[in-house]
Amino acid sequence: MNVVSADWVVPVEGEPIADGAVAIADDGTIAAVGFASELGEGERHEGCVILPGFVNAHSHIEYAVYAGFGDGLPFVPWIGMHVQRKEALDFDDMVAIAMVGAHECLRCGVTTIGDCSFSGAAALAAAATGLRAIVYLEVFGHDASALDRFHELHHVVEPVLSDRVHAGVSPHAPYTCTLEVYEACAALGIPQATHFAESGAERDWLVDGAGDWSPLANLLVPPPGETGIRLLADAGLLDQSLMAAHCVHADPDEIALLAAAGVGVAHCPRSNGYLGCGVAPLRELREAGVTVSIATDSPASTPSLDLFEEIRAAIVAARAREQRPDALTAADALELATLGGARVLGLDDRLGSLVPGKQADLTVISLAGSPFDPVEDPVAASILGGSPERVAATLVAGETRYSKGTSWLDSTRAARSARSRMLP
Template sequence: MRILSADWVVPIEGPPIPNGAVAISDGRISAVDTAHELGSGERFPDSVILPGFVNAHSHLEYAVYAGFGDGLPFGPWLMLHIERKRQLGVEEMEAIARLGALECLRSGITTVGDASFRGAAATACAELGLRAVIYLEVFGADGTGLETWFEPNRARVQEAFSPRVRLGVSPHAPYSCSLDLYQACAELGLPVTTHLAESEAETEWLRTGSGPWRAFSDLLVEPPGTTGIRALADAGLLGPHVVAAHCVQADEEEIALLAANDVAVAHCPRSNALLGCGIAPLTALREAGVRVCIATDSPASTPSFDMFDEMRAAIAGARARERRPDALTTADALELATLGGARALGLEHETGSIAPGKQADLTVLSLADSPFLPWEDPVTATVLGGSPDRVLATLVSGESRFEKGGETWLELIDAARSARSRLLSHAAQTS
């Protein structure tokens, strides 16, 4: 048995435990109590033990894309993104995805729901120890997108899948996938993720086939004449197996459709803000009963896989949109970043909170030398004062997958930087 203890344990499904401890046996949590009852074991002073973050919408294969196209409108930014990633081979994408997985672990993330362009994220998560649902992306105007995208990528990374790294499928978005392809994906019987209602220009194209996206219409599927959410709902393609990323533009009727079909929504406030897409109606989604979580998206649109920054952005955005300081509390944000993500991925019985029987997916965070000590509220201190630099350890199934001051991972980092250099070199040649 392994025991970790700290000033506080924050279980999520229960009040914070002062002088708390967590006992681990065979990769699972066997007990949660005070250190007085369980013993101190490995003691972390000035620290808090949290459930590992569950990042339900990520793109590990874009870990070195930070800053690309900053300031461009969403459509041109997307086209730049597509053009650049075409320059990379599978080995380079795997190198980048390994860096992405490492950055997640460094940030206290123990589980990802990753939309994977080439399947490289599956290999990275298997090697570095992340828990994951890997949604292999597909694109196209008909059902042959499975043959072109899904089947080859699944075959190449099949050995990476396990009870810890699970397979899903991602029809990319209603503007890049036909309803026939969405239907073919649904018939696989796998978890599904897709991008929905992210930008105004996207909505205009889907409704009318007009607007700024006409400039690259040759890369898009025929518009359905309505919004993506309505089109999928009308076709019977929404359900509890679907995680919808973004939903920034969702109106009242669409929110009701998401709730009625028990669709989970991954809220990515930094990505939506930095791409100029807006602020998602988080309060309305939650009040409608939608399973909402907080997720980072990728460094292609945000600077990092930093769930602490993401929680703070979600709080600021919700309070600004609603003009109420209680629109999203720190406790709400922490739950959405942990148990909320687990619920979105259908993993709430395995991870997302600290409870006996669950996987020992844990993050140890130090608040030493911060303005939040002496302690008043460990949850507020965690959300407002936390950062990846303060993560001391990240455990998945009780195994330490990251320890501050431990392995340097220099070879892994150098390989990813080399891939970024190639992207930048190609960009310089074509500019």
């Protein structure tokens, strides 16, 4: 039995505990959560708050060094630049970049990712770094032969799959996958992730075959005459095994369909904002009973995998959109970034809060010397004042996978070299 303690423990399910402690069983699960005076001090983190590890339910860690590519370009030339630059990379480059992404997640206090993976490299990186992951292998195409790609990628990741790293499938989006591809993915019976209703241009293309994406017609599947959410709902393909990123342009009927089917949504406010897609209807999604999480998407569209920045962007976007300071409280935002992420990934029986029996995935945040010190409200202080630089330690299943000061020079060097070859 191991004990970690701090000035505060925030279980997310349950009230914050001053001078709290978490007892960790030998199998990496939480044995008890309570006062340090009862459980012992164990490893004491002075000036710190212990939170459940963040769950970033939508990332693409294989794009960890794509930051800034095509910033400010309209979507069509932007996506063209990404496709073209990615051609400069081989699989080893993608593994090196994914390693940097996985390390960056741990440095940001993220213990679990739901990652959409183009090459399978994300699974190798998660396994090597101890990050917990569902790696959704990406498929694109017109017919069920698109699944050939899934089977090839599955072969790549199979050796590293474990209790900690799971494989899923990601039919990329309704504009790159036909209904037939979605049906074939659903038939695999594994977790699925997709992108829904990201932009107005997506809707124009899917419904009318018109709009800004018309020049991309040869890269897209034929417009089905319907939005992705309605298309899949009509085909009976919306269910709890599916999670969807974005849903910025989901209308009230589509939100009701997502809620009724139990499709979880990864809210990615920075990605949506930087790409000029809009602000997702977070209040409407939550009021309808949709399970929502806060997620970064990738540095291809967002400057970083920093979930602290993402959480604050979600708070700012929600409060500005609703013109209410209580539209998304710090406590609500923390729940979306922990338990919400676990729910979206279907892992909330094991992750997302600090309760006995769940995995001991912990993020320790130091607030010493911050404007929030001495701490009045540990939730607001961690969410509004936290940053990767303030992460003292990140534990997955009770094991320390990051502690402040850790650097990973080898993978950083290889990934930097890969990025330099992508630049013109």
